[in-house]
Amino acid sequence: MSANIRAVSHIAVGVRDMASALRFYRDFLGLTVSLDQHERRGRERGDGSAQSGRRAVYLRLADHDDASFLVLDQQLDHEAEGGPRNLFDAGFHHVAFWADGLDALVAAAPGAGVTIVHGPTWEDSASWGECSGHLIRTVIFRDPDGNLVQVDSRRDG
Incomplete structure (x- = not known):
């Protein structure tokens, strides 16, 4: 039996600078932020900070069940590497x-x-x-x- 795929649930986009990404996706494209949170993984350090984690900002395309959304994902414990992708490179290209x-x-x-x-x-x-x-x-x-x-x-x- 195969699944009945109805719509895209979400697309996750790794970003290096959340402020710049929000200016593009929220301010320029007009997507609506529904959640902006820090998600921790691993043990907490003595100062309360996470050893690893991310900032995840969820942007809605519409406000109803099964509406597609975008997640901007900024890793907080390491720098993203690499330059811009070209159209039709391997993987998700756009x-x-x-x-x-x-x-x-x-x-x-x-x-x-x-x-x-x-x-x-x-x-x-x-x-x-x-x-x-x-x-x-x-x-x-x-x-x-x-x-x-x-x-x-x-x-x-």
């Missing part, structure tokens, strides 16, 4: 969101210090695994940690 108001987001990018990697362009819906002949507007941004974030819209404006 995350994409459906949105309205894509053109306003594109216009706000320079003032927010957000880099546009691709677009905005209108592309055929066949690239989304749909029947050809419908247009989808798309743009790809780079977040502060170099992750690629695509935003798609079926409508302009």
Whole structure:
């Protein structure tokens, strides 16, 4: 018997600088923070701090059961290594969101210090695994940690 996958539960994104990540995902993209917590792993030291842990910020795309969400994960006990990824590198190479108001987001990018990697362009819906002949507007941004974030819209404006 196979599972009936209905939706994406969440996507976890490792970040080096939570303040910069929040400026991108919360302030620029407009996702809503539902939880911001420090999660400890391991024994506590004598000063009450954890030997290892993370700061996890949960950002909701909508407010209902089964709504997809994003978790920004900053490891507190070590520095993240590596540079920005390129589109189509191995592993998860980007995350994409459906949105309205894509053109306003594109216009706000320079003032927010957000880099546009691709677009905005209108592309055929066949690239989304749909029947050809419908247009989808798309743009790809780079977040502060170099992750690629695509935003798609079926409508302009």
